[in-house]
């Protein structure tokens with residue numbers, strides 16, 4: 289299979305000012321990222337907080353440009369944002385003056401689809417994420433998880449070839465998350481979309497991904513890519529108790545452990561907590 | 575679907591809230607008017623009881639009678655018409671000028687950084703302080719009055735529009751750009767709706783000052799208008815008429831604010847109201 293997305297030696301740094309009035313300095317967010325994602329692949333990226341995952345997604349969306357290196361989509365350099373890539377932002381980014389339905393319609397509007405068809409498609413995706421009956425609510429009337437689901441529906445609705453998802457299920461309760469995980473797998477299997485999925489959940493990474501890329505602490509690099517060789521993921525209960533699943537989870541946990549503590553030393557913040565608490569990690573290690 | 579039960583519960587709650595609607599409405603009406611009613615009663619009783627001099631503060635019924643007379647004679651309509659034409663003229667002109675200008679300045683960041691100190695300074699130059707300049711340049715006629723209102727409305731509108739545009743959540747811009755929106759549709763579909771609430775703060779400030787400034791201007795050199803009516807009544811010792819003029823202005827101010835607040839609610843109803 290050919291590469292749908294190739295990320296070649298990409299570097300990105302930000303100008304930051306440690307305190308007001310001081311000279312700005314460069315902080316490396318990504319250093320020499322190299323990654324190929326195949327057509328139709330489900331690629332999961334995990335890494336400690338602040339390692340540059342969202343930065344990488346912005347680059348792929350075409351919202352920012354790399355300092356050096358190349359990002360290719362179908363062999364062509366990514367020049368800017370387009371509707372061939374759908375992005376689900378970590379912080380929802382819904383338009384507060386639009387209802388849930390109108391938010392989902394937004395991308396379709398940009399695509400130039402007729403009003404009638406827009407409405408129908410949007411309704412379909414709203415019900416897909418389990419929000420039927422909430423079409424006419426404004427974002428402030430929705431819970432965090434509901435907003436997240438609207439954002440997911442919005443990016444699915446305009447039918448992009450590539451889905452870029454930044455911790456899309458982080459704000460959901462366990463049941464809803466599981467429903468949407470299997471829904472996403474179903475959509476992926478049915479449509480053959482290429483998905484790049486960022487998560488803090490090791491379980492989620494192993495369950496969803498065909499490959500899991502583990503990133504190092506800042507400046508982010510791809511530390512290692514772990515193949516997840518399951519054929520079918522539909523029967524989740526079986527999968528989670530599968531010894532192979534447990535082994536892979538442990539492997540990723542080991543890879544992450546050092547990076548997380550390094551990131552903690554770097555930032556002295558509770559990075560471990562954002563990985564779903566120590567329990568998740570310990571369970572992974574058990 | 576998980577959470578399905580919670581969802582129906584929320585819907586039911588909304589319905590039961592609707593049931594209590596007339597009662598709540600009544601309670602609100604009482605809450606809103608009781609203090610004013612009490613004040614009117616005191617205004618009536620105090621002069622009659624001889625607590626204050628009736629010459630300087632006639633009972634409210636006398637003021638009401640004077641107001642009725644003014645209304646019947648057509649004087650009130652004439653003065654009100656003159657005042658409203660001036661203040662609405664200046665106010666609408668200010669909206670027409672400063673909202674598009676503010677949108678452009680706000681979007682064009684370097685320009686706004688250069689202009690902001692000047693605009694702040696001009697906003698804080700009391701409009702009435704430069705009224706003499708306007709009279710000097712434009713004479714005592716309508717032009718100087720509309721101009722002073724325009725000046726007073728311009729800066730709150732401009733500054734609020736600029737800050738509205740500048741403070742649009744960058745994430746929303748990012749999200750819209752990720753869907754391939756052109757700069758023009760980005761402006762139309764994201765920047766303008768997102769800055770609308772802040773623009774409305776400016777519109778309400780401008781609406782209030784349009785009346786405030788005008789009345790003062792009419793007291794200086796005018797032959798019509800509510801400000802003139804008040805000033806003239808005071809000189810001629812028509813005290814009930816003077817109070818009638820003052821009350822008319824207050825009521826106009828309240829009505830204007832009410833209209834603007836309602837328009838704001840209609841246009842920015844998506845905003846969370848923390849008071850509920």
Ligand SMILES: Nc1ncnc2c1ncn2[C@@H]1O[C@H](COP(=O)(O)OP(=O)(O)OP(=O)(O)O)[C@@H](O)[C@H]1O
Pocket residue numbers: 302303304317335336337338339340341342343344378506
């Ligand atoms: N616009 C910006 N300006 C300056 N620094 C930035 C900017 N965006 C990100 N950074 C920095 O780049 C680094 C990577 O940020 P990024 O948001 O990509 O992390 P992340 O891996 O998504 O973290 P998390 O898991 O917490 O979401 C961080 O150190 C952050 O401080």
Ligand SMILES: [Mg+2]
Pocket residue numbers: 341342343378454
């Ligand atoms: Mg992030």
